[in-house]
Amino acid sequence: MYIFIVNPASRSGHASQIWTEIETLLKERNILYRVYFTSHRGHGTKLAQQLTKDLSSRTTLIVVGGDGTVNEVLNGIEHPEHIILGYIPTGSGNDFAKGMALPSDPQKALELILSPNSYRTVDIGVLKYSEKDTEKIRKFAVSTGIGFDAAICHQALVSRLKVLLNRIHLGKLSYAFISLRELALHKPCRCRISFDNGTEVTFEKLHFAAVMNQPFEGGGFRFCPNAQNNDGKLDLCMIHDVSKIKLLFLMAIGLFGWHTSLKGVDTFRCKQVQIHTSAPMPVHADGESAFLQDAISVTCEQERLLMIAPQTT
Numbered sequence: 087m088y089i090f091i092v093n094p095a096s097r098s099g100h101a102s103q104i105w106t107e108i109e110t111l112l113k114e115r116n117i118l119y120r121v122y123f124t125s126h127r128g129h130g131t132k133l134a135q136q137l138t139k140d141l142s143s144r145t146t147l148i149v150v151g152g153d154g155t156v157n158e159v160l161n162g163i164e165h166p167e168h169i170i171l172g173y174i175p176t177g178s179g180n181d182f183a184k185g186m187a188l189p190s191d192p193q194k195a196l197e198l199i200l201s202p203n204s205y206r207t208v209d210i211g212v213l214k215y216s217e218k219d220t221e222k223i224r225k226f227a228v229s230t231g232i233g234f235d236a237a238i239c240h241q242a243l244v245s246r247l248k249v250l251l252n253r254i255h256l257g258k259l260s261y262a263f264i265s266l267r268e269l270a271l272h273k274p275c276r277c278r279i280s281f282d283n284g285t286e287v288t289f290e291k292l293h294f295a296a297v298m299n300q301p302f303e304g305g306g307f308r309f310c311p312n313a314q315n316n317d318g319k320l321d322l323c324m325i326h327d328v329s330k331i332k333l334l335f336l337m338a339i340g341l342f343g344w345h346t347s348l349k350g351v352d353t354f355r356c357k358q359v360q361i362h363t364s365a366p367m368p369v370h371a372d373g374e375s376a377f378l379q380d381a382i383s384v385t386c387e388q389e390r391l392l393m394i395a396p397q398t399t
């Protein structure tokens with residue numbers, strides 16, 4: 087029995103059509119499955135909680151959606167040791183699928199799940215921040231970040247432009263347009279970053295810090311091109327103390343991972359990091375908003391989830 091959690095709204099509703107095609111294939115082959123559709127933001131977490139809380143044996147749970155849906159499901163899974171995760175990417179960015187080398191074609195992704203020939207364990211990142219004196223915990227599979235990159239994610243979540251561009255299959259371009267708009271509003275901040283090995287760095291003008299579990303975020307930006315999601319570590323890219331024009335330039339070449347040795351860019355690998363900023367900045371986890379924060383802590387949990395995915399090495 088396969089259990090599917092489908093976000094019919096991902097890629098601005100295109101996922102609904104993709105699910106119809108997948109379901110046709112499942113029925114043609116008499117495959118036993120149950121499907122649950124998300125109906126609103128946060129529903130993926132609730133569904134995953136309900137479906138996994140009483141599990142006592144290995145179950146294949148398949149997410150059909152974008153990075154946001156994977157994130158919601160990840161945050162709801164109660165017994166990761168009993169889950170084999172499958173993923174059919176139907177979002178507009180699909181960074182998690184890229185990092186896992188999954189087929190972008192939904193039918194091929196389904197074939198891989200139905201006839202798995204390899205599995206991979208995936209590290210899970212944990213973001214902590216406080217809200218009204220309560221500690222909030224948000225897990226992530228791809229990345230978390232504070233500053234300009236998170237501001238772009240926040241805007242993408244409510245963007246009409248993304249919806250329009252998704253209709254003509256150019257959804258990824260929306261991030262470029264949103265970046266330009268957000269640049270005008272963006273204010274860098276003083277910040278202090280402390281790593282688990284005792285190293286501490288301070289920057290006068292931090293534009294953003296991306297904490298990555300794997301190489302791609304934001305629809306393909308390779309801010310940490312060497313990040314690996316099974317090494318028990320997180321990779322950080324911090325862009326600081328450069329003009330806004332240079333920030334844009336660094337982001338543009340970040341699409342190819344060519345920015346890392348340039349002035350104004352620092353990278354680091356660690357298991358745990360704490361970031362304090364002089365004023366609240368936007369924070370995201372896998373592109374989903376964690377609102378404005380001035381202090382976050384991020385940790386890597388090693389090899390927490392077993393996933394159907396091709397071996398990359």
Ligand SMILES: Nc1ncnc2c1ncn2[C@@H]1O[C@H](COP(=O)(O)OP(=O)(O)OP(=O)(O)O)[C@@H](O)[C@H]1O
Nearest residue numbers: 095096097124125127152153154155177178179180
């Ligand atoms: N039925 C629904 N209607 C509207 N929004 C939904 C529904 N179900 C889930 N959501 C929300 O849709 C948002 C976007 O989902 P998701 O990230 O999977 O797709 P995407 O934005 O197209 O892909 P990507 O993140 O890869 O660009 C998530 O924040 C999720 O909470």
